[in-house]
Amino acid sequence: MSTQISVGSSSSRDAAEAAREAVRTALTGAVEPVFALVLSTAGYDAHALTAAVSEQLGEVPWAGCTTAGVFAGTEMLSLGLVVGVVSGSGVRFGIGVADRVSVDGRAAGVAATTQALAELPAVVPPGWNRACIVLADVLSGKAADVVRGAVQVGGTGVAWAGGGAGDDLRLARGAQFAQGKAWVDGAVVIALDTRSRMAVGTRHGFRPYGPPSMVTRVKGASISELEFEPAFSVYQRAAAGRGDQVSQDEFVNFAMSHPLGIPQAGGDHVIRDPMRVDAAGTLHCVGEVPDGCLVRVMEGERAGLLFAAREASRAAKQAVNGPLGGAIVFDCVSRSLVLGEGVQAEIETFSAELGAPVIGCLTFGEIGAIGPGVPQFHNKTAVVLALGA
Numbered sequence: 001m002s003t004q005i006s007v008g009s010s011s012s013r014d015a016a017e018a019a020r021e022a023v024r025t026a027l028t029g030a031v032e033p034v035f036a037l038v039l040s041t042a043g044y045d046a047h048a049l050t051a052a053v054s055e056q057l058g059e060v061p062w063a064g065c066t067t068a069g070v071f072a073g074t075e076m077l078s079l080g081l082v083v084g085v086v087s088g089s090g091v092r093f094g095i096g097v098a099d100r101v102s103v104d105g106r107a108a109g110v111a112a113t114t115q116a117l118a119e120l121p122a123v124v125p126p127g128w129n130r131a132c133i134v135l136a137d138v139l140s141g142k143a144a145d146v147v148r149g150a151v152q153v154g155g156t157g158v159a160w161a162g163g164g165a166g167d168d169l170r171l172a173r174g175a176q177f178a179q180g181k182a183w184v185d186g187a188v189v190i191a192l193d194t195r196s197r198m199a200v201g202t203r204h205g206f207r208p209y210g211p212p213s214m215v216t217r218v219k220g221a222s223i224s225e226l227e228f229e230p231a232f233s234v235y236q237r238a239a240a241g242r243g244d245q246v247s248q249d250e251f252v253n254f255a256m257s258h259p260l261g262i263p264q265a266g267g268d269h270v271i272r273d274p275m276r277v278d279a280a281g282t283l284h285c286v287g288e289v290p291d292g293c294l295v296r297v298m299e300g301e302r303a304g305l306l307f308a309a310r311e312a313s314r315a316a317k318q319a320v321n322g323p324l325g326g327a328i329v330f331d332c333v334s335r336s337l338v339l340g341e342g343v344q345a346e347i348e349t350f351s352a353e354l355g356a357p358v359i360g361c362l363t364f365g366e367i368g369a370i371g372p373g374v375p376q377f378h379n380k381t382a383v384v385l386a387l388g389a
Helices: 015-027 046-057 105-117 143-154 231-240 251-256 302-320 333-354
Strands: 004-010 033-041 062-067 070-072 075-077 081-087 091-098 129-137 159-165 176-178 181-183 187-194 198-203 213-219 222-226 260-263 269-277 283-286 294-299 324-332 358-363 366-368 376-378 382-388
Touching: 004 015, 004 070, 004 358, 015 033, 015 046, 015 081, 033 046, 033 070, 033 091, 033 187, 033 358, 046 062, 046 081, 046 176, 046 181, 062 129, 062 159, 062 187, 062 358, 070 081, 075 333, 081 091, 081 324, 081 358, 091 105, 091 176, 105 129, 105 143, 105 187, 129 143, 129 176, 129 198, 129 382, 143 159, 143 187, 143 376, 159 198, 159 324, 159 358, 159 382, 176 187, 187 382, 198 302, 198 366, 222 231, 231 269, 231 283, 231 294, 251 269, 251 333, 269 294, 269 376, 302 324, 302 333, 302 382, 324 333, 324 366, 333 358, 333 382, 366 382
Parallel strands: 004 324, 033 062, 129 159, 324 358
Antiparallel strands: 004 081, 033 081, 062 176, 070 075, 070 358, 091 187, 129 187, 159 366, 176 181, 198 382, 213 222, 213 294, 222 283, 260 269, 260 294, 269 283, 324 382, 366 376
8 A cells, every 4th residue: 555644633622532533534544554643732731632642543653742833734723633644554664752852962862763763674675765753842952953863873865854842932842742651851753664755845935135144152042243243233234234223122023034044055044043132132043053154144025935835845746756645744833923824825835736635733943954965953944744655
């Protein structure tokens, strides 16, 4: 049987009822269920939800996380649960989990990926394809380290996708689901081997707005200095050069559509989302920024973000080069804040371009590679994992 994803959803506020509705719909037509991906918003008690999902799925193994929003096809839920059941005789999988991401993110990535790959061949056999999905705590600031640890074990010859677990924008830690439990400060890795091709499309839709500036003082995700000046002063100057005056009070709203971009060798940029500026002029971002790298202020608007969603979907679909059995989308929650009501148009774009069942979520940072590059941790980006039928 070919690889297929069947999707179920529920907007019930009751965890048990949500699990019952979503799982039963997803299992309908799943002739040979192998694995289930479970994505939920943060409005449920995580432990009650895991118990209910485990009861409904029975012997079908599953993993997942909480995020700021979930969608099934073109249905977006700000409170709800979506379940994607992967079926097919040509599917093998492994699940790994590790905690204490905030202590050593790289070690957590290594441990979770090692577990996930333990049940699979050390080398992908001829005629098979491999993808790894990483779901990690992001508010510890160590998600980029998790990705490094995961790639250290899994290598670059596989399709990488995933995102950061989160909540409803209160910025308290979200939960990761594995082994029938809810984890906090954790990393979950799902390894999939299929006989059908799998591919990832990664796009953000932002373009350069300001000149390059060197990061001259940074600690993790907090940029203190650009070009040996307070980072916010340089950011302000870049905006002023385009006729925009940005005060500290206005920064959060302005930065939502004007994040930072780290130039890459191929000409694209990895986006870093500056969430706030402090009195000293330090920019605090989601995700680390390397010391000594260049950054540019970027800009984006609805049309560009929707175009990126279309291009990410097309890139993944074209790389599969055949019919799709389904797709998994990791779309940054801050894109939805830029798009506003246009986020509905974005999820409709994913569905229309892929032409297959879609399960997705609004993540706090995304994991994927730009083109043939090494997988990285991104912000404000759409990552599409397409599974060939």
